[in-house]
Amino acid sequence: MRSLTLLGGAVALLATFVVARPAAENTCIVAANGFEAIDDSPAINDALTKCGNGGTIVLPADQYYSIYTPIDFSNCHNCDFQIEGKLIMATSALLSFAKYDRSVFTIANATGVRIRSITGSGVIDGNAYSWYRRTNWSPKQGGYPFVHITDTSSNISVSNLHFKDIQDRVFLLQGNSSDLHFSDLRITADGINGIYASFDNFAFEMGEVSDVSVSNLDIEFNQKNNMGDTRPVGTCFAFDHGTSSVSITNVSCRRAWMGAQVVFGTIIPSVVPTSATSAALIQNITVTNFTFAGSHATGVNSWWNGSKKVIRGVTWEWVTVEEGSPADFDPCYATARSTSYWPSCMKAAAYEVRDLAFRHFRGRVGSPPTDPNWGEVNGFMDVETEFVDWVADA
Ligand SMILES: *[C@@H]1O[C@H](CO)[C@@H](O)[C@H](O)[C@H]1NC(C)=O
Ligand SMILES: *[C@@H]1O[C@H](CO)[C@@H](O)[C@H](O)[C@H]1NC(C)=O
Ligand SMILES: *[C@@H]1O[C@H](CO)[C@@H](O)[C@H](O)[C@H]1NC(C)=O
Ligand SMILES: *[C@@H]1O[C@H](CO)[C@@H](O)[C@H](O)[C@H]1NC(C)=O
Ligand SMILES: *[C@@H]1O[C@H](CO)[C@@H](O)[C@H](O)[C@H]1NC(C)=O
Ligand SMILES: *[C@@H]1O[C@H](CO)[C@@H](O)[C@H](O)[C@H]1NC(C)=O
Ligand SMILES: *[C@@H]1O[C@H](CO)[C@@H](O)[C@H](O)[C@H]1NC(C)=O
Numbered sequence: 561m562r563s564l565t566l567l568g569g570a571v572a573l574l575a576t577f578v579v580a581r582p583a584a585e586n587t588c589i590v591a592a593n594g595f596e597a598i599d600d601s602p603a604i605n606d607a608l609t610k611c612g613n614g615g616t617i618v619l620p621a622d623q624y625y626s627i628y629t630p631i632d633f634s635n636c637h638n639c640d641f642q643i644e645g646k647l648i649m650a651t652s653a654l655l656s657f658a659k660y661d662r663s664v665f666t667i668a669n670a671t672g673v674r675i676r677s678i679t680g681s682g683v684i685d686g687n688a689y690s691w692y693r694r695t696n697w698s699p700k701q702g703g704y705p706f707v708h709i710t711d712t713s714s715n716i717s718v719s720n721l722h723f724k725d726i727q728d729r730v731f732l733l734q735g736n737s738s739d740l741h742f743s744d745l746r747i748t749a750d751g752i753n754g755i756y757a758s759f760d761n762f763a764f765e766m767g768e769v770s771d772v773s774v775s776n777l778d779i780e781f782n783q784k785n786n787m788g789d790t791r792p793v794g795t796c797f798a799f800d801h802g803t804s805s806v807s808i809t810n811v812s813c814r815r816a817w818m819g820a821q822v823v824f825g826t827i828i829p830s831v832v833p834t835s836a837t838s839a840a841l842i843q844n845i846t847v848t849n850f851t852f853a854g855s856h857a858t859g860v861n862s863w864w865n866g867s868k869k870v871i872r873g874v875t876w877e878w879v880t881v882e883e884g885s886p887a888d889f890d891p892c893y894a895t896a897r898s899t900s901y902w903p904s905c906m907k908a909a910a911y912e913v914r915d916l917a918f919r920h921f922r923g924r925v926g927s928p929p930t931d932p933n934w935g936e937v938n939g940f941m942d943v944e945t946e947f948v949d950w951v952a953d954a
Contacts, residue, residue, distance in 0.1 A: 586615030592623040592645070599628035599650070605635075612636040619645045621681045628653040630660045638672035643682035643721060651691045654704060654727060663708030668735070670713040677720045680744075686726035692753040702828030703728030703760060709769075710735030717741040725749050733766040734831055736802075742774045752783040752793045758817035758861075759826050759894075761794030767831035768802035775809045781816050792816050792854035792884070797847075798823040799874075801831045801840040808847045816854040818861060819884075820847045822871060823893070825863030832867065839868040839912070846875045853882035858918065860935065861893040864905040868940075870912045877919040886925040886950075887918050889935030889943065910940035919948040926952055 588607035592600050604625065607617045612635040619625060623645035633641070649664065657664065664686075667673055676682075686706060706726045709716055712735060723730050723745065730747055733740055747763045763779045766772065774797075783793040796813035797820035799806065813819045824840055833840050847858070858876040862869065869891070879886070892905035913935070918928065928947030935943040 586611050586613075587618065588615065589618045589620060590623075590625075591620070592625045596626050596648075596650075598626060600625040601627055601629040601631055604631050608633065608635045608639070608641075612639045614638050616640040616642065618642045619647070619682075621645055621679065624648060626650055627664060630657065630664055630666050633665065633667040633670050633673050636670055636673045639674065641673065641675045643675065643677050643684065644679055645681075646683040646685060648685045649687045649727070651687050651727070654691060657704060661708070662704045663706065663732070664704075665707040667707065667709045667713050667716055668711040671715055673713070673716045675718045675721070680720050682721045683724060684721060684726070685724045688725045688727040688749070689751050691727045692751060692756065703762070705729040705732035705765075707731045709733045709737050709740060711737070713737040714739045717743075718745065720744045722746040722748070725751075728760060729762045729765055731764045732762075732827070733764065733769045733772065734827060736768050738770045740769065740772045742777065744776045745778075747777065747779040748782075749780075749794070750782045752781060754783050754791070754793075756783065756793050758793070758795050759823075762798055762826075763794070763796045763813070765795070765798045765800065765827055766803050766806070767800030767827045769806075770804045772803075772806040773809075774807070774811065777811045779812065779816065780814045783815070790815070794818075795823065795826075796820060798826050799842050799845060800824055800827045801833065801842065803845065804841075804843045806845040808845075808850065810849045811847075812851040814851075814853040814882075816852075817856065819852040819854060819857040820850060820876065821856065821858060821888075822860040822874060823862055824869055825865060839870045841870045841872070842874065843872040845873070847877070847879070849878045850876065851880045851882065852884060855884045856888050857881050857884050857886050859888040859890075860916075861888055861890045863894065864892055864901075864909050866908070868910040868912070871914070871916060873915045875915070875917040875919065877917070879918070879921050881921065881923040881925050883924060886921055887929070887947075889945075891935070891937060891941065906937050908940065909937060911935075911943060913943040913945070915946075916944065917946040917948070918950075919946070921950040922953055924952065925950050
């Protein structure tokens with residue numbers, strides 16, 4: 561075992577306080593062990609067990625934590641998890657997360673989880689540069705969620721933190737979870753591999769969730785390679801089957817392939833209707849004050865596998881497009897991926913869409929579509945849209 565120079569001497573001196581020590585009544589302060597090669601997750605999980613029931617867990621500002629195994633929030637019941645220091649993912653360990661349902665922060669069967677930085681100094685570093693470049697890379701495996709909120713979790717909030725260079729998915733929200741809140745976050749990624757597609761990196765991917773609010777976020781993805789190529793990659797917000805009552809406000813999304821879009825079929829393993837004959841459904845989503853620079857800002861870009869799709873009440877308003885297509889409706893996304901997929905989809909895609917609205921668009925938006933059959937590719941599609949007050953001012 562090597563001791564590492566990553567950590568400053570002051571931090572290394574704290575190496576003896578490996579175990580969480582209770583500070584005040586029901587408060588656990590967790591010191592990092594001080595060695596990059598030693599996993600800090602056991603001490604953090606220990607603190608969640610000791611102080612998780614209504615208590616506070618503090619990771620102080622001067623500490624660097626190495627993460628080799630998941631942090632399990634199932635013992636957090638109305639607990640306050642304060643990250644002021646820096647959590648650094650040991651990316652070499654990431655593949656072994658397959659046996660833990662893949663996530664790093666696992667929030668399953670949990671009620672009342674608050675994850676935040678009070679001072680704003682907290683950083684969660686996915687350290688994913690080498691992960692983006694791994695050779696054993698296979699698309700459509702669904703990716704690894706960093707924060708996975710699932711199994712009917714509720715009353716979960718994450719705020720005032722910086723998530724940096726996260727491997728594949730920053731937040732995956734599913735499993736009939738509800739009452740989820742995200743605010744004042746920065747999500748950045750540098751050096752994402754150019755072979756990554758829109759469905760390989762997500763800031764937020766959600767399906768079978770309700771009552772989600774997101775406000776005051778800056779998201780920026782950067783793909784860089786040796787050729788100096790910096791094309792947009794990844795998706796800021798994808799709404800899959802079963803998403804309802806979502807509000808997204810004051811968010812910027814830059815250098816992304818997709819902004820905030822209905823994307824049926826991205827979550828793997830799939831979230832699908834209970835029977836193949838019932839429709840997939842997305843309803844009541846509002847995106848307000850959204851600034852986008854990338855390829856596709858808003859609308860629908862979905863995979864297809866035969867089931868009917870129903871969309872009710874999705875509104876994008878006060879959207880500023882700095883770069884990219886302002887609004888799309890593509891029911892047969894990823895057309896080049898298979899030779900039989902695209903013609904089959906174009907023939908059989910079935911959508912019922914009500915109250916899809918694109919209001920108050922600004923920036924490089926051109927004129928809104930005027931085709932009354934916008935989005936309809938065959939006779940099984942009934943798409944009702946509204947485009948209001950688009951002002952191209954750049
Ligand atoms: C959540 O609870 C359900 C039902 O008890 C269980 O099947 C599931 O494995 C739990 N999830 C996790 C990640 O522990
Ligand atoms: C939600 O969780 C927070 C702490 O995480 C707790 O303080 C609050 O009381 C919970 N709210 C409800 C309605 O249970
Ligand atoms: C979510 O709820 C729906 C409807 O009650 C149910 O069919 C589905 O199995 C649930 N999914 C999960 C992951 O709990
Ligand atoms: C969005 O930003 C505006 C201006 O800064 C602020 O007044 C408003 O409260 C914010 N909205 C939310 C939901 O935080
Ligand atoms: C969606 O919004 C409509 C109209 O405001 C409302 O009647 C309906 O109850 C909402 N559905 C859900 C699941 O929130
Ligand atoms: C959108 O931004 C404007 C201008 O900053 C602000 O007045 C308004 O409250 C914001 N809307 C929401 C829903 O926060
Ligand atoms: C769509 O895909 C899911 C997951 O593979 C499957 O369960 C479902 O039956 C499919 N629906 C149709 C209509 O093929």
